[in-house]
Ligand SMILES: NC(=O)c1ccc[n+]([C@@H]2O[C@H](COP(=O)([O-])OP(=O)(O)OC[C@H]3O[C@@H](n4cnc5c(N)ncnc54)[C@H](O)[C@@H]3O)[C@@H](O)[C@H]2O)c1
């Protein structure tokens with residue numbers, strides 16, 4: 085039996101848990117689908133899936149998710165769906181292939197489920213989190229658990245997160261209350277006849293992870309993480325009251341974790357943690373040896389070696405065995421969508437009506453589309469709403485590292501392989517050389533050329549104006565310092581092409597590179613899925629800016645190819661350009677790899693916009709600006725900050741968002757983006773700018789009265805769009821400013837792409853004898869303090885020869 089209460093989350097589940105951490109002691113969560121949406125649920129599962137045993141979703145009606153969404157949720161860590169509609173439940177089982185034990189169906193006042201053990205969730209046991217506190221949780225345990233002991237204590241089994249038994253103890257009402265409140269191991273000592281806070285005297289403390297009741301509710305199970313001095317549970321200083329655990333995988337993990345913190349310099353484990361290439365090579369070597377092993381001894385020997393290196397890799401990346409087990413559980417529960425879907429008798433009928441059914445469900449999704457609305461005073465919820473929907477760096481690096489390694493090792497062959505895998509095209513050559521063949525430009529219309537020319541000319545004007553003359557300052561008479569810019573010789577420009585080809589990015593990067601006079605410009609962009617070619621618009625711009633090559637590659641492989649070079653891709657000095665999370669992660673990696681000797685412009689990831697509006701703003705303008713960035717990708721985010729907005733205005737904006745979305749071809753992307761976007765309502769312009777500066781948006785749009793007067797309040801933003809008639813799209817294409825801008829909040833420390841991004845500055849100085857007389861003594865005395873005599877001599881020798889130092893000066 086699980087915990088007697090299941091908390092129901094209708095909004096901001098992560099926020100609730102960080103506010104009331106004891107909620108995780110229940111080991112379960114029920115998420116209300118109608119209010120949270122798929123993306124929030126997935127995000128919650130990725131954060132808490134390994135902490136909680138049961139993450140269930142209450143799907144109130146069959147319209148909330150389509151079948152693919154249901155499969156996606158169940159394959160990404162959601163354990164059970166709570167359903168009220170029996171017909172819907174049997175359709176999911178029969179047509180979609182959802183195993184019946186993954187559903188809890190409402191029968192009368194009980195959700196019945198057979199997941200793992202038989203679980204009946206009474207309606208009264210499903211309690212909104214808002215109503216839960218540690219006292220209520222304690223009460224729930226006490227009213228469910230029973231004891232047949234004369235002293236009234238409750239038998240309590242203590243286990244660790246691997247379910248290994250640590251020992252048997254006893255709990256009293258008070259100890260349970262304290263344990264829940266503090267989320268640590270608190271029991272009742274029968275010998276001392278008092279509450280026993282584990283570790284208070286021994287230093288071997290416990291973090292309480294969850295509490296469960298056994299099948300007939302006469303014993304408790306405390307799942308704990310043993311912490312503190314030497315992590316032993318028993319008073320005899322052993323890991324459990326039954327002695328030490330077998331070392332095994334869990335023991336090895338613990339050891340590696342300790343070594344990671346303090347492995348001796350020069351030790352093998354230390355080398356493994358600090359040399360990813362060595363670790364990779366060892367994993368490959370051991371995997372190969374395991375494939376060749378034959379008998380029992382050999383197999384267990386080689387498998388043990390492989391587990392050791394695999395575990396070292398996990399520990400190096402802060403991934404735990406527990407995470408791996410959660411992943412295995414998830415894979416065990418994975419369901420495969422039934423091919424034929426419907427039972428034969430329905431097939432004909434369904435096929436006939438499919439287009440309508442599909443568009444209906446899409447339309448229905450748009451009909452219920454709403455941005456979450458938060459009041460600025462509710463700081464926790466606002467902080468939560470403003471979190472970018474991005475994967476954790478360790479997760480994304482996990483996917484990107486092998487791609488980079490493969491490109492480094494196999495060059496063009498790896499690029500061709502990934503083009504087939506990710507872009508679905510078979511390439512003969514992965515590079516097109518200038519002068520680009522005529523067929524690259526097929527399909528380019530004169531009208532489009534004209535638009536691209538106009539945009540390029542504006543971008544050229546704005547970026548040419550940023551070229552600065554040599555700067556010169558005489559800091560002392562006879563001491564002249566100067567600074568001059570020089571182009572970075574070879575630049576690699578990434579032009580995204582996953583969900584949309586972006587020729588505008590080609591011009592935003594190509595034109596300033598040309599203005600800065602970079603010697604070699606290399607383009608990289610994913611090949612077109614339809615025919616494996618480059619889009620004619622990108623080719624046109626490449627030709628106009630004098631690019632030497634177009635690499636037909638996207639994602640991390642394109643970045644790796646340009647950073648390290650391959651047989652046909654030249655290694656560049658700097659990589660610039662936006663892209664999805666794979667592109668951004670690969671850029672961040674190569675800039676830190678001294679072997680690559682390659683810098684990057686900035687982390688320019690999924691597009692985002694923050695609009696500040698007031699009651700005077702035109703709701704259609706506001707909605708159109710939000711949607712123009714929402715349509716970029718499902719990982720984009722759009723935020724509206726409303727200053728003193730009436731409820732009516734907020735509703736009008738929500739309606740305008742819905743109505744405009746209905747007309748958009750990329751509404752599926754918009755719907756997903758809106759799920760993690762928000763409206764924040766605040767009381768003043770000052771407050772609005774405070775929130776905006778904290779968020780540091782890529783694009784900031786001001787749709788407020790006398791917008792120009794407020795630009796002075798902007799500290800952190802990639803680019804600002806001032807006034808009602810300045811849509812962000814103008815900056816994306818044609819106004820002249822650059823659209824490659826910092827995202828994820830990096831506008832706090834990075835500028836968007838500009839001419840100087842393609843240059844570096846060199847400084848120079850010229851010191852005359854008079855100048856040496858003015859600064860020479862200062863140089864000598866500071867060099868003396870630093871104990872650098874040769875530095876001091878370089879000045880002293882000159883000054884002596886010039887007769888500037890007294891006789892016998894030392
Ligand atoms: N910040 C800015 O200045 C700016 C400007 C323009 C565009 N953008 C953003 O650029 C992004 C473009 O993203 P996109 O996906 O359309 O194109 P993209 O070119 O960045 O990425 C496409 C490539 O990603 C790789 N990929 C896809 N799935 C993968 C997987 N599972 N594992 C490894 N690699 C995988 C593939 O190689 C594919 O070719 C959007 O998020 C957009 O908002 C940002």
Ligand SMILES: N[C@H](CO)Cc1c[nH]c[nH+]1
Nearest residue numbers: 586588589691692816823
């Ligand atoms: N808004 C994007 C930058 O985040 C750039 C772009 C290209 N095409 C359309 N928009």
Ligand SMILES: [Zn+2]
Nearest residue numbers: 691712713816
């Ligand atoms: Zn855009």
